[in-house]
Amino acid sequence: MAHHFESKQWSDASKILKHGVNLGIIENSFSPIESQETLKTIEEKFKGLRVRINTSLDWKDNLIRKIKSAGWPELPSYQQFFCDLVENFSKLTETTELGFRFEPVSSNMCVFLHVDHVRLRAIATLAGETTFWLPNEYANRDGLMCQNDKLVMKKNAKLSQLPQGSVGLFKGSAWPANDDNAIIHKSPPFIPGSAIRLLLTLDTL
Numbered sequence: 001m002a003h004h005f006e007s008k009q010w011s012d013a014s015k016i017l018k019h020g021v022n023l024g025i026i027e028n029s030f031s032p033i034e035s036q037e038t039l040k041t042i043e044e045k046f047k048g049l050r051v052r053i054n055t056s057l058d059w060k061d062n063l064i065r066k067i068k069s070a071g072w073p074e075l076p077s078y079q080q081f082f083c084d085l086v087e088n089f090s091k092l093t094e095t096t097e098l099g100f101r102f103e104p105v106s107s108n109m110c111v112f113l114h115v116d117h118v119r120l121r122a123i124a125t126l127a128g129e130t131t132f133w134l135p136n137e138y139a140n141r142d143g144l145m146c147q148n149d150k151l152v153m154k155k156n157a158k159l160s161q162l163p164q165g166s167v168g169l170f171k172g173s174a175w176p177a178n179d180d181n182a183i184i185h186k187s188p189p190f191i192p193g194s195a196i197r198l199l200l201t202l203d204t205l
């Protein structure tokens with residue numbers, strides 16, 4: 001059985017709940033921000049934010065207000081995308097407490113292949129290069145934790161990359177019985193002075 005799936009519809013997202021599946025890719029979920037003018041405004045004003053959301057309460061206005069007060073410009077289609085993603089992810093995971101993190105990436109923290117100790121994480125790159133992932137068949141899991149990609153990738157292994165505009169559903173090692181099947185991934189390198197990279201992650205808490 002394939003351990004990952006791709007779809008253009010959120011209605012397929014529940015495939016990620018199946019045992020053995022560790023990555024779901026929901027394509028065409030949003031348009032990546034490409035306008036240089038918009039990116040410049042974001043770079044100058046947007047500080048990023050990390051918030052807890054409780055979807056059993058009235059959360060949408062609150063979330064939008066916090067995003068705006070973090071310097072996010074008036075971009076209604078993205079505000080809609082954030083709310084839809086939170087709602088869909090909350091339903092998918094049957095969880096009301098979520099961690100919403102949306103920030104410009106400014107470090108090289110996750111540039112080696114690794115797994116996350118989370119249950120399930122949604123990842124969307126709104127601008128810049130997207131996350132890399134390693135198909136299971138190319139993985140040597142004994143090499144994890146060494147901060148050396150060569151030890152994790154089998155000979156002739158090929159890295160894959162999330163398509164632009166997609167949401168990745170990454171199943172981590174904290175998911176029940178998924179310790180040896182957590183999705184292996186890494187961020188593209190951070191190069192100071194290069195184009196801004198905007199990363200949104202959503203976690204169950």
Ligand SMILES: [Fe+2]
Nearest residue numbers: 110115116185
């Ligand atoms: Fe990670």
